[in-house]
Amino acid sequence: MAHSLESLVIRHTHRLPSPKGSAGDGAGAARQFDAALTSVGFKLSAELLERLSGLSEAAVVHLARRTLRIVSEMVGDHVRHNSYFIDFPANVPDTEAFWMRCVAQALGDEKSRGTVLAQLAHGALDLLSLPTYGRYQHTYEEMIAAQDELVASAGDRVTVLHLGRDLEEELTALYLTLAGSTTPLGEDDLRDLKALAERCALGPQPESIPVRENRAVINEARIAIGADLLLDTVTDVLRLACALSGGDVTLREQTRFRALSRPVRRALLAGLDAVVAANPAKLADVHAHREPFKRLGERLHPHEYPRWPHAADAFAVARGEKVARSFESRLEKLLDEFDVRGAVRLLESAPGRLFRALDLLLRIATDEERDAVVAAAVRVAPEVSGRVVLSVREHFHNRERETDEPRVFVNRRGRGWVAPDVRPPVAAADRDRLIGALDAEMRRRLPAPRRLLLDPDVLDVALPLSGRATAAGLGVLPRGSLSAVDGEQLRFFVYWKETEQRTDFDLSALLLHADYSTDSWLSYTSLTAVGGQHSGDVTEAPEGASEFINLSLDRVRSTFIVPQVNIFAGEGFEEVEESFFGFMLRDGRQKGRPFEPRTVRMKSELRGAGRVALPLVFRRGDDGRWRAKWLHLYLKGISAANRVEENQMSVSKVVRAIVEREQLTVRYLTDLMSGDTTTVDLLDGGPVPDEPVMYIGLERPEGLHPDSQVITLENLRDLIPG
Template sequence: MRRFAHLCDHPRMAHNLESLVIRHTHRLSSPKGSAGEGATAARQFDAALTSVGFKLSAELLERLSGLSEAAVVHTARRTLRTVGEMVGDHVRHNSYFIDFPANVPDTEEFWMRCVAKALGDDKSRGKVLTQLTHGVLNLLSLPAYGRYQHTYEEMLAAQDELITSAGDRVTVLHLGRDLEDELTDLYLALAGSVTPLGEDHLRDLRTLAEQCVLGPQPESIPVRENRAVVNEARLAVGADLLLDTVTDVLRLACALSGGDVTLQEPTRFRALSRPARRALLAGLDAVVAANPAKLADVHAHREPFKRLGERLHPHEYPRWPHAADVFAVARGEKEARSFDSRVAKLLDEFDVLGAAQLLKAAPGKLFRALDLLLRTAADQEERDAVLAAAVQVAPEVSGRVVLSVREHFHNRDRETGQPRIFVNRRGRAWVLADRRPPVPAPDRARLMAALDAEIRGRLPRPGRLLVDPDVLDVALPLSGRATASGLGVLPRGSVSPVDGERLRFFVYWKESAARTDYDLSVLLLHADYSTDSWLSYTSLTAVGGRHSGDVTEAPDGASEFIDLSLDQVRGAFIVPQVNIYAGEGFEEVDESFFGFMLRDGEQRGRPFEPRTVRMKSELRGVGRVALPLVFRREADGRWRAKWLHLYLKGISSANQVEENQVSVAKVVRAVVEREQLTVGDLIDLMSDDTTAVDVDVWDGEQLPDEPVTYIGLERPEGLHPDSRVITLENLRDLIPD
């Protein structure tokens, strides 16, 4: 059993690993326990799951029914805890207005009610009177404002029971293999991913690597951040390190110091053990000895290398002279001309042909520079040469980069003169006018045709392909950083239908050390992106919407809700947002997440009902304004969501929807009007006239008896066991190498 034999002796670790498998795969590792009559307990477990929007597959229900009642109860407790966290039901969601969404007062009426209560209180009367005489009132000085006036239990007693609806979400949990096998498969999938992982997935990979580093390994680890995490685990057990650039060593040093392996944020290097120092220096020495040109890579991260050198003391290890050269280059004591500087010099001299020829030695960089080369070229001859170079090196470029460049040029003509959005690795977004000269349409068309041919040649021939139509408009996950962790979350740019009469947003946060006030708001925009109205703590009721009330501190956690009747919304866009009014940022609080529910018109229930939750995502960004997604009314009157996962810088405090409506509208327009490459686009390439792929669109009813390749949002019950299944959890597997 390799390194897994100890899991049974550590129940908490075993639960954490089981939970990790459920979150990533929606599979329950094969339950263990003595045989028995567990059918009744299994049915009760299934019923309890239904209350949070989950259910057991028939195969899993049968497996549990054959175990003892004690084994089923043990499994149920651990699983219910996990799925509750997945949907956001692990915390108590209270609302300021106890009857929400009923009986929400007008804003001015509510404020006057709070003032009247304050004037009737001996402790607050004097302070409030003084403020009123000066014509300015601080709402936080009113005892009844911003703090729950009732308990969670009192709120529950005031609410009607939820009426079950056929539209409620049901997520199926399937029977998995033994825990060891599930963990190994998940480790191989994450470590070998061809696209970068998000922060939470990278953290999970670290956990898996600690367990799986001595077992089967992926054929390759193309993403450098993933390699750093795996190398950290390999170093801990004395295994050989996977290093072929000096930057690999720098990333590993960041991992050992608990820093940022993406190298986007500075890392404070810790004092490292002597074995770790020797391993890092030996790794640097081997990389440079094999290829001295790798020294040029130091320039991209000179400051981190200088700080690392202060920790490694390379002068104490004369047997690794090439490692010392790395830090000499970082300090400017040794020359190592970088590849990028040579390219920049040629472009400064307008030598496009020379730059293209040099860039052929670095195919990925050539692809990333194609726009610049094509718009800098002096004539058609130079543009032809650039296109020829791109076609020549295309087979050496990663599939993720080929697809990214294909998407870029698809949008290139519509972006010229229009707002252009920039998004960094942490989701921070900003918009600037696009002043780049256009790329000639014929050249753009030729390049896109060549890229399509390259992608088509790399795609598998899956035989019979069964597709859930709801997945066709999901954006290809070219980076895990374009998706937040959570349940039902789609990559940035994805479009999904909204079926329901009422849309309810929610945000939850729990402050860590300082009073923290998050404000859930909704901005309603016209078709031209001008403001129609908004819902927030300053506008509690508007256009068929209700705000649950402002909560201004969250030492024990707090929730806010907005309920909208979709048929009463006048505008073309619904833009939910979370503003940090005061206190800790999204990455500083103990916990924070956003989501939305869909309900039929007559459904009652608590403000938060887990089985009506369609999406719940973690809020983890560096800005002060979060924009999770936008809802757009289509020409047929139906609503569709487009996923954003963006953060605006905002201001240090007092962010409000009224103040950021212009910047939000610009970002929304830039994303809405940009067209992403989707799963549907890839399927079209996979199944055009030159292939022998049989594509069927699944109607949600009968499933074929033979094995298929299934692509959908979730795995349906009843698929042939030998089918290949691609869902949201492993959508990255669609990206060709």
């Protein structure tokens, strides 16, 4: 258990909890540990190396083994990455010549000859019927022996592991950070919070837990130890019941409620009763989730507990036996009557809901009414969460650009689609007043550090307004972020391992012109297009499988490169035992295996609703330099046989909608923070200041003053004010 908790700390903070062990001369073992880390793109900070050197050799070796397992998994090196073509990227054949070779080999095999001849007689051939197609023809060890050794490059990734505090202190700090997050967490982070809550529920707690899903998993841990529950809405109780049944606390998916023990039923009913007794108007919130409440009532048996009548009222509302007029129904009536002023008065009691309705209100209001709408928004702005303020600020910034670009929609599970934008414009004066007011509100909430130290590479990272706009992994940026791509060879990879049925993932790359029309593609049907190479089609993965695409960026003449993972057959991204995507960068002289962990720039888990994954897009600028824009999208696709040739139009539309949209970035917040009393420095490779700073960057540099506030990718959400 301690080892898994240690893994949480390393993955989330890139800190190694303060090592324990007997004193001794572990300097040699520490240097060997550091060298072993280098092979997977990590290294020890000077402070951590010094601490390890003072421990015994046995203690260092024990720690090194644990840590190497953790970081190897972070970068995707915990599995064996084989390639269908043993020499990849060298000697990749022409597609048709390769297929003909497979046919010739099948005709020479007595077992397959008859089947192949029969197919050829009918003018169609199933590649899967060829014995040598889609299945590795060599072992992993044979592939390794055929590859040249990787030559180290100054451009290889180096991720520094820093010295942390004691494990208990690190776990408490991580728990407080995740529990008190001002933005929703992704599924993996929510799972980590659950593990931490089970350990930290009786310890220090954050001042507030603004995200309801976080509150649900914390309440699950609290109910197990008999602690008071954190409930202030009826939906909090429903989410907790979902957590206790192993269901979805986001309420996106239907939960099958389990039979609950009598003490748990009493705790839920007592909590629900207290919420409604304190504010009977909250009964109206039941309408949003009537069916789940009805099913929950069947499990809780509220009629057996007459001492909690207010709890019974909630289930009566769900069954339609008691009237509780919902907020939404009252608002809908006012909007149907075009009573904008009445709608605004109602919405002022729910500031967040008012902000989400601003665009609609401004479109249907008269000139005088628009003034009232904007004035109300300015009045309630201090009561709206920072995440919502920033989301609305980004929304109106993009409304300013009157173009024919379609709207892109992305649901909570990453499913993306586009639709024509048929909304009338918002008046420029109203938009500008709102933007100015929202900027002022953000400036008021943000800290004014005496000294701000910035890594320039972080400035174009999109603000993480939701943990669901990214994916778990290493070097992963939020959707809409821009990052430089510095390297001559760009290589994508996908790995998957099926759970039960034969599963075939296909890695492809769609190349688009500047107008988003198709130029060409690389896939199993086009192995060597545009001077690139595909590693070969693998059609099953009982022991795990990998596919790669290699591109020389100086040979690509297209404007966009869109890697994608298509599910051709079998299990979905959320059904396979494991699946992840990433990319590597190498200089032109570097050889090495198809997968070399220290060249990996990004590795992200593939877990989304859809049959086509679009992790990111690469765009060549007018200066000839390439940059990545992060997508984290899934398209619905079709149930089987998804191929780049068939989905190129839908992919192009979604990519265009995301690329043309402008996100609020870290630069926006740091500009607001850079007031008259703040000194702003850019990290330029020189020594860091010897005084406390607020540092914002992709990774923590060495030598920062211990009293510095540090914001990196791992805790970027802390930038978002509450």
